[in-house]
Amino acid sequence: MLLRFQRALNEGFYVIKIWISQKRTVPVVEGPQIPNNF
Incomplete structure (x- = not known):
């Protein structure tokens, strides 16, 4: 269990890491705001 x-948990961290790396390559319009609510 x-x-x-x-x-x-490890797979979730892996998915979050991929999501952050993909979000970093995309130009963000809102500015340098880091979502830290997860």
Whole structure:
């Protein structure tokens, strides 16, 4: 149970890392605002 949760957490961090890297390559119009609510 704990191992499954840990693996899901690792996959979630991986997806967030990919999302941040993709968001960084796209020109942001709002300015240097970092979403820190996750």
